[in-house]
Amino acid sequence: MGNTVAPYAKDFFGITTVHAYQISKNFIAGGGTGISFYNGGTLVPLFLDFRYRIYVSRVTPYVVADEGILFDFSGKKDMRFYINPGAGVSYTIKTKLAFSFGTGFLVQWGKIARDSYINLKTGVVYKF
Numbered sequence: 001m002g003n004t005v006a007p008y009a010k011d012f013f014g015i016t017t018v019h020a021y022q023i024s025k026n027f028i029a030g031g032g033t034g035i036s037f038y039n040g041g042t043l044v045p046l047f048l049d050f051r052y053r054i055y056v057s058r059v060t061p062y063v064v065a066d067e068g069i070l071f072d073f074s075g076k077k078d079m080r081f082y083i084n085p086g087a088g089v090s091y092t093i094k095t096k097l098a099f100s101f102g103t104g105f106l107v108q109w110g111k112i113a114r115d116s117y118i119n120l121k122t123g124v125v126y127k128f
Helices: none
Strands: 012-022 027-038 041-053 059-071 080-094 097-109 114-126
Touching: 012 041, 027 059, 041 080, 059 097, 080 114
Parallel strands: none
Antiparallel strands: 012 027, 027 041, 041 059, 059 080, 080 097, 097 114
């Protein structure tokens, strides 16, 4: 959203994993990591994930707030912080398996600039 000339400002694609604990029927908290590929390089996120499920059923809407740090191991040392609030829905296939789809507003900032994205997330939820 906005100026896309700066590194890490045009687009990105990432894969993450979140390991969480269900605190109550509706509230889930956890942490995650992964890898994000940007137009300016590769960053590794380390983040906290908080979810509130609005109505727990086969189709469950939720709101989510992720916040964390993006590490740059390329030598540029462009560590960034970010927040990513959003909303989505999960669809339960079996008792322990669900698929999720959501969207969010990612804001990241570092020494040089602040970048913003509207992002889409798809995922698989497995409950032990």
